[in-house]
Amino acid sequence: MRIDIITVLPELLMSPFEASILKRAQDKGLVSVHLHNLRDYSNNRYKQVDDYQYGGGAGMVMMIEPIDKCISKLQAERAYDEVIYMTPDGTTLNQGIANELSVKENIIVLCGHYKGVDQRVRDQIVTREISIGDFVLSGGELAAAVLCDSVIRLLPGVLNNETSALTDSFQDNLLAPPIYTRPAEYKGWTVPEILTSGNTPKIEEWREEKALERTRERRPDLLEGKE
Structure with a gap:
């Protein structure tokens, strides 16, 4: 380009x-x-x-x-x-x-x-x-x-992980779900157990639910005509 x-x-x-x-x-x-x-x-x-x-x-x-x-x-x-x-x-x-x-x-x-x-x-x-x-x-x-x-940033090869851009907010008219990293507990604040379970299908299901929930709360206009 x-x-x-x-x-x-x-x-x-x-x-x-x-x-x-x-x-x-x-x-x-x-x-x-x-x-x-x-x-x-x-x-x-x-x-x-x-x-x-x-x-x-x-x-x-x-x-x-x-x-x-x-x-x-x-x-x-x-x-x-x-x-x-x-x-x-x-x-x-x-x-x-x-x-x-x-x-x-x-x-x-x-x-x-x-x-x-x-x-x-x-x-x-x-x-x-x-x-x-x-x-x-x-x-x-x-x-x-x-x-x-x-x-x-969307051009193939620009991001180290090319799938990263596909999960950004707005790619599927949804906001991105909450994300977490180490440590799993900090000052008593914990990461949702599902994310450390290793159950990939359940994790993806949780992410989809949270993305939809966040979009309903913050940008309901993105869901107009879809629900």
């Missing part, structure tokens, strides 16, 4: 991809992440990529020309499955979207900034708009990092 991220602050995105799982995935050759400074595609010596909005109003708008030049250059080099714009009013990211994107080959992620991008970018260039929640950030860089992390 190849991910190209377009941003006005590439330095803000360097750290997440230089550590932990995201770095390991790149070192293994499972994904390649490339950062593109939008200012390199500006058409003036001041490297300007934003301007005042037509009709007046507070806040600057990212101009269409630098964005189009950058994306057109990338698309001339290879075919892309998606051109994703990170924006608060996009479709809220969920596990299903992460699963879907994890099987793509090439993705462009455009980070919004200021008041956002010229609407023509959204109408003519972007293929998908994604949000990480109903709140506003200073820019789309951190949201892009979240998106990439959620997708890259």
Whole structure:
């Protein structure tokens, strides 16, 4: 998989991809992440990529020309499955979207900034708009990092235990059940006996029951139409 991220602050995105799982995935050759400074595609010596909005109003708008030049250059080099714009009013990211994107080959992620991008970018260039929640950030860089992390960890070979991702919350529209590790007793707080019984079928049954119970309590909306 190849991910190209377009941003006005590439330095803000360097750290997440230089550590932990995201770095390991790149070192293994499972994904390649490339950062593109939008200012390199500006058409003036001041490297300007934003301007005042037509009709007046507070806040600057990212101009269409630098964005189009950058994306057109990338698309001339290879075919892309998606051109994703990170924006608060996009479709809220969920596990299903992460699963879907994890099987793509090439993705462009455009980070919004200021008041956002010229609407023509959204109408003519972007293929998908994604949000990480109903709140506003200073820019789309951190949201892009979240998106990439959620997708890259699903690629075969990224996690040491490839079945781990399959038991995460939301994979089957259920929250994950409670989990425990050593010691079996601490300050009088004990691990449920079933988990130390060695009875795998009963353990799986217990986990399914607890996952359903937790989902009913915390996210009943995930069960709508299923019960």
